[in-house]
Amino acid sequence: MVAIFSRHWNRTGLSLCSCGFHSQLQPQIFVPFSQRILERNFIESQVVSLLHGCKDVNQLRPVHAHIIRMGLDQCCFVLAKFIRILTKFNVPMDPYPRLLFDQVRRPNPFLWTALIRGYSLSGPFSEAVPLYNRMRKEGTTPVTFTFCALFKACSATLDFNSGRQLHCQTILIGGFESDLYVGNTLIDMYLKCGFLEYGRRMFDEMIDRDVISWTSLIVAYAKSGDMEVAEELFDGLPEKDMVVWTAMVTGYAQNARPKEALRLFERMWGAGVETDEVTLVGVISACAQLGAEKYARWIRNVAEHAGLDPRTNVVVGSALIDMYSKCGSVGEAYQVFEMMTERNVYSYTAMIGGFAMHGQADAAMRLFCEMVETETRPNRVTFIGALTACSHARLVEQGRQLFASMQEVYGITPSADHYACMVDLLGRAGHLEEAYELVKTMEIKPHGGVWGALLGACRIHGNPDIAEIAVSHLFDLEPNGIGNYVLLSNIYASAGRWDDVSRMRKLIRKKGMKKNPACSWVEANNGVIHEFFADDMTHPKSNEIKQALKELLERLKLAGYKPNLTSVVYDLSDNEKEQLLMRHSEKLALVFGLLTTSAGSSIRIVKNLRICEDCHSFMLSVSGITRREIVVRDNMRFHHFRDGLCSCSNFW
Template identity: 40%
Template structure:
């Protein structure tokens, strides 16, 4: 603790000793000094008081600093106001800075002293949506020497963009007498912040010179608009790249569903000796989670430990939990969760609950939620989304409805479209189609495409052609390029044997240029990803060995009672052709390849882009028993752990 007698060596008239006030770090220490200043009458010295206000502002004790300022009878110098205006402009109460600025103008004897506070108050106006006050300051700037200060005009540009006044920002930029690189970057980053990508691109291409800030901003802007190729073009032309550049381009590829490229860039960054920061680590862990292959994730985890990067900081812990969960290693995810017991944030709890959910561990998810309730952290909307998803995957309809009510009544959280989607899906999976439709009717927002696809799936299961057609039309209106909407309707018609209607749906898809997404399964072997489509391997030189072992597998399984579920082939084919079609589903090809290339006892991990069909599900259960292999499949919705003839989903998926 710093005592008042030690700290108060403040500078007073005639005293040249260096102040120790700057060493104070807590409000308790500041209060001691303040008390001593009052007792020794140092409170009457302007420089001492201004130093006290400055220290309070710097340490975030803005309200205490304001109370000191308000006790000064005639604060005629800007040194009392300047640190507070800057502090409040960056705080959660930015409009307080605007009011202090007005008070300062009223008190000052020399208005030239406001100059240093103008950029801060402009920032405050932007952050607090104070258009009228910002416009008044703008008018004042136009009439004074401040108009020739690029620091002020750049702050003006940022303020107008923050307020959504794009034309005014551009007007200031075009008219400003002194324009520097920061002016260009201010306008570009402002345009990108409000989603004006084309305007940002125009300015970027017109820039007389570019720096890391402008290039990094454009890479990030392009990435968020799905223009990853343009982002990559800028990256490749940059002669100088910093950590932000690498992190941004990695994130660009991950955001645009190119996880392998993101992972490759991360490795390249490390090879150049660039130490990654938390955002880079989180992006690459997200890429690995998308891929679903834990070997790469374990390498990153080891890298964190070897390089003493705190896995608890900046949500790295949540990213690790999410990565292990989505790579099928729920035990490792839980180990990470427990290892950060003293530093958990809400994101850590949410990641773990969601991890249990996608693995179908509904009771573990509920138990963890109850544990979270006993902590100081309150569950949020994402917590309940994970909990409702868990109830959905576990088929716990009553529990799901109860937690949906708890979320609203106990925690006052308004459900979002995703929460309603979970409840609708939970009801339709439980066979309560009418109740699901009632939920849709009573929702305060319009249902999205996922909700209508859930109803369409239920209609197919229960052969309800009327509701199915309505749901399909709504889904196709909302997402005309989503092939799954057309496929579900086509499958509904095929199940009923309405082949003319099936042909009509396919013709509509062709007319609209909608292509069906083929089922694809991926496995990771010896550092390489192998992908399989129905009947073939994309990157394997020969399919002959795979087809041979497939025949052997089908023969063995049939001896154990396996009968292909021909109802899963919704094509107008003969039974023999349907059987051949089923035998070549991508996940079966992947299992055959893995059996050829791994030793006995090693678990088989498969990632599939679509939902696993009923026939493949039965097939995998028997393979796990006959070949004594643990098979872990992550499909579009969840994980399936096949072992000794059983699946963790208990046939509810």
Template identity: 55%
Template sequence: MVSLSKKLIAPILKSSSLISTVAKFHNDQLPFIPFSQLQKIKQLECQLVSTLEHCRSPSQIKQTHAYIIRKCLHQSSYIIAKLIRMLSKLNVSTKSYGASVFSEVRHPNAFLYTALIRGYLVDGMLKESILVYNSMRGNGLIPLSFTFAALLKGSASESNANLGRQIHGESVKLGGFGADLFVVNALIDMYVKCGHLDCGRKVFDEMPERDLISWTSLIDAYAKAGEMDCADELFSAMPSKDMVAWTTMVTGFVQNARPREALEFFERMQTAGVQTDEVTLVGVINACAQLGSAKYAYWVRDMAVRCGFNPANGAHVGSALIDMYSKCGCLEEAYDVFNSLQRKNVYSYSCMIIGFAMHGRATSAIELFQEMMTTTSVKPNSVTFLGVLTACSHGGMLEQGKLFFDEMKEKYGISPSVDHYNTMVDMLGRRGRLKEAVSLIETMPMEPNGGVWGALLGASRVHGDASIAEAAAGHLFKLEPGNIGNYILLCEAYAKAGRWEDVTRVRKEMREKGLRKKAAAACSRVEGERGEVHEFYAGEWTHPRSGEVEGVLEELAEKVGHEARVGGVVYDVDEEEKRRILMGHSEKLALGYAVLVGGEGTLRIVKNLRICEDCHVFMCGVSRVIGRDILVRDNFRFHHFRHGICSCSDFW
């Protein structure tokens, strides 16, 4: 790297006469640079800028900077702007280095001022960048379009729409940038990021001319706001669509948990002959992860290879693949991808640790974490610790987990988030240490959320502690008034403690509040014979083969000797009807279908809600009688049923 700099700078070292000309000019000993030498100096500037562009570390830049000073070119706005930009790109704070380099330039131009503004903005120092802007104006310089674009971006990052509006006004008044696409696109983006999508849309509608960027950023904004219909409408109206626009739609559907439509869009994109890049691929991979279908997972890997991507080279694609394989129940494949990665970063490690944790492989997760800490320079972040703590929780490793929880703050300076507390409550609760869980909640520096109280309620239910369950449920009823699951958990806790009159009271309360299980919301997916995905909804016998599925389920129930856990049914109906409702749970329908079509190997079901106790018991039994492993992914974790036993040790 050093030799590269020397090679590029070598011609400058030889041109001493030029250098003395430049020095004299900058020291006001020369009124102007002779035209014959001007071209040559411009060439030297270009060479230095190119050298800077090749720098890959702050020390290389500092070295090059030393050359620049020795050759008296540190007065060149062009060179110094590049230098500040590169420092910023390499995460050197502008305040610590860029600003002092800037201050040595006696006549900075608008480019250099803008570079400094952008440097401060990268560091999140909006105030300082405004000060630089003001001194730029004070020196009589006219800002450039991207000066305003940068300042608008800065206002967006502080969610300061008023400032943004002011800056835009100034750009119109001062520079006549009223129709400049850079400025107007930044304005749209600013409004959107400040949460004023309607204002962004208004600007868009009033634009005399729009480019791909105007369209795409608005489409993305609609997608992120959950308004896919509006996004779709805009996309259709777009006069020409490129890869980024298509990808925005694909990832938009993924962000809104609509993986099927994401894949449909991707198919349309390919039919339209649009190229695919890593970003598109990450979207498609995430869609497959959401579907949880192993077949799709293999399809996407083949496609990636066909498109010429080597997952081993791309951190984004690699991490997404690890996550997808874990979520599709293919842990071995996830680990293969992980091992094949040439460069592993905190994402790849975290994805893999979380993958192990999800599958109950606590020891593997912790070993991987320790490997990361001892053999690499990768620094863990809060998500890495979430994975590690989840692993401890699922693996019942309480003492180890407590140690990690303390260390993450003391040793690594990562303060625990509400999610970390959530995991700790789960970990303690699982071991029946309910009082300790309660005191931990009391020490939380932030308000406990529904997850924390839910973990406590779930644990109280399992351990039959009705009074703690009551307290937790009290908080949950306020935080999540429409969530019927909390009422059910409380009922179960009462039932376990034999407090039947309380069970009746809560059920009555539920009826009075008109709480009903949203039947259509529960959905399970399973792959058919050819890898096609079948969806089943609770209580809906609409699948073309549901008659046969019903028969299979009845047969299985008999073989297993299944006794329905009717306690979980909150409808006020007779026992027989309760049994029928339980038999119509989506994961059972999916299971029945998979058994009906037959096949070998692990049977994989993906559910969008937490698996209920009756289904859990049923799956245990069925795994025993059919002699196949059943893998159910619910919204919390994996349940791996084998020979009548589940990997979650019946705690979830």
């Protein structure tokens, strides 16, 4: 036996050797039987203590030698502990731990469970269930942790059928289905396999539940988009820990409900619940969606108070860069980046993406070069940010070089998202035919983003012919995407093809689709976010806004502003078109901002759709006559209006 194990240890670099505590564990032979039992138990306890004291695999060498020397190679208690320690150190179950197990003549349930658990944690996961079947055939009854390990293995392989059969086993053998740990791992297995209803049924039938039971379901409902049920579960949980608070905050953020995420985080912070970087990343994401500068400053203070300094915590630092960028403060984002003592691909990528969305293509490309010089290897997302920067600044040749270097230099195969960036870059710059040829020669199937980029370029350059080709594919890929129908209708309207406009609108009505209402948000002096919808005058200050807008329009016209009536895609009179333009949501938000913020301060507006050409001209003129900076974030990028100029240089 010693020879067998010696050969194995030598193969794995764990050769047998003597150890310093050898003399402490010498067996006593000529003693009474009861004393021998006591001494054997003492020896087993000492060996187990030594196992627990090992810090790495190398320290197991002398302990393993004594397991064999002291005749403990059949001791299930010691070997079960030994296999658990091997699992802890990520030693593969095959061949060594399995060899330890197979040499035992009568393994007990705990030894079986130790090996099953090893397979469920270290793999191969598919070996766990067959090992359990062998265990049952040999007449060994499982214990609670046997089923916990088995359900983890089923979760890892998404083996729903085996999981259900094992669930039946917990009932047939008796008693296990009511165990808290078994119930929690069973819920987790059903949820990971995608069967939320089974997980909920198991939860409802459990006699005992703990915070893990509740949190698992809350996370699952949040991922499915059902935040209402997640809220009910959260409110019903008697005692809430940091993990479940974080699950709710992150759930709101992931489901585009940033206001609820921030309100809940305020409750969490006020209740004195500890905050970690996972919580902060979730709430930072919510703040980025909302684009609220007030919350951005507060969250940064919270991070530093919680000991998660962005200068040394690269995860929090990268998230803050993204947040400041999406809140319109790319300067503050760069300050965070500059003061970080550690930077990785994610911090570089976040900053490059921030520069890109603000139209600072030169800064984005300089940072990309700096990243390469520091031997930080760009990833797929880095290239999306860099290509987007080129697209927003008409840097066609640089974009071509970047796209080529992805595979040639970095070995990154372009995804459909990268192709979409290139199509957008070429199309915006007027190379529509080249963009279309790129789509036709793609090595992978184009997704909706690729055809959408081509369709968007057709809108800019008024090309209904290629637009019809693009939209025919979009109708197949996104049959319920109303934006594609509306965009084609707008292209027809720009070309004066009103019959085609009428046809598209009838098709939209026939399909029962409804346009997403244009909506804009603006932050008042007190930090409160106000919401405005197009053609909606229900705001408490609507009368003041209407009068102020009328006076502002008169001033703008005297300064040379003329409404861009081509932005209205309806066949109306010029006066009706002008009235319709003045009720766009971003104009209402802008006037409210002028009324409620102090002179000289910036006005920040977030819009859910793309800003129209007339609103863009309107913002330019207002920034010139009021000497106010206006920052508008639409669903494509940021526009910084100052002194009658825009950061996009009228190219967006």
